[in-house]
Amino acid sequence: MEWEDEAFVLSARVHGETGAIVELLTQDRGKFAAHVSGAASRRMKPFLQAGAKVIARYRARMSDQLGAATLEPIGEGPSSLFDEPLALSGLSAAAAVAAGALPEREAHPGAFHALEALITALAIPEIWPAVYVRFEAGLLQDLGFGLDLSKCAATGSLDDLVYISPRTGRAVSRAAGAPYHDKLLPLPPFMLSAQGGLAEGDVGAGLDITGHFLEQFVFHPLNKPLPPARVWLLDRLGEAGRL
Structure with a gap:
């Protein structure tokens, strides 16, 4: 199994002396975990921070196994927010x-x-x-x-939507929600x-x-x-x- 995709680093945890298990959110394949060698190096640490954008190249012998990835940074990453x-x-x-x-x-x-x-x-x-x-x-x-x-769950009104039902996730208008305002979320x-x-x-x-x-x-x-x-x-x- 091989692929290449843009991804954001979600997390990285140390694995072995120099490697890491890195969790990625890829553009086309969703969340993937991969082993990244050399993750402890000074060169790689900046783009293993959460939020770093990378090109990930992934390879695994079998699709259900943890594979290995190489990462190439895109942009300066979260270092600009330090x-x-x-x-x-x-x-x-x-x-x-x-x-x-x-x-x-x-x-x-x-x-x-x-x-x-x-x-x-x-x-x-x-x-x-x-x-x-x-x-x-x-x-x-x-x-x-x-x-x-999009509209009030109780009346269908499109206007004055000021509450949301904590049970259904649907909006509620001011008039319809007034008797139950203490049970609704603003x-x-x-x-x-x-x-x-x-x-x-x-x-x-x-x-x-x-x-x-x-x-x-x-x-x-x-x-x-x-x-x-x-x-x-x-x-x-x-x-x-x-x-």
Whole structure:
């Protein structure tokens, strides 16, 4: 089995004296793990960081075996964010969520492109937390658990959608949700439209929504909690006043 593809590094763990098992999110083949030789070298360490974009060349004797890969960096990778610890926290959380949520060897190009869009946005402090929320919403969509924000679940109304049902992931209008508002999740406007502005509390509300459905539909069935990096991101955004 051989292939070549663009990929983002999701994680790397030491294997042997100089190698590593690297988890990749590829553009066309989904999540793949591979053994990478020489991973401990100074030359390779920078592009084995979570979020590094690479050309991966993979080879395995049999399709169901762990194969070996060589990696060639594309661009400067996450090193450009080393002076932005909050953005690095966002990148670490995204990589951990993708690594934990995506199945092995199943194509998810939507997840690849959502991660790519987030990594591009990380250079813009004003917008990336909202893009992070959209990344998680896109991941849910790609896994078959997309949120339905098109109309009110109760009335079919297209207007004044301000809640989302924590049970179904469907939007609810202000009027229909008023009697049950304490049982619904607030729906920030930016999740309805790319042009929606950000108000205080919107990012936190968005992260509450995507975190709830990732737990309910993805991680709980796998007997996993949300990744610690995702929990820490919420804490750090709160400390920075960015929720």
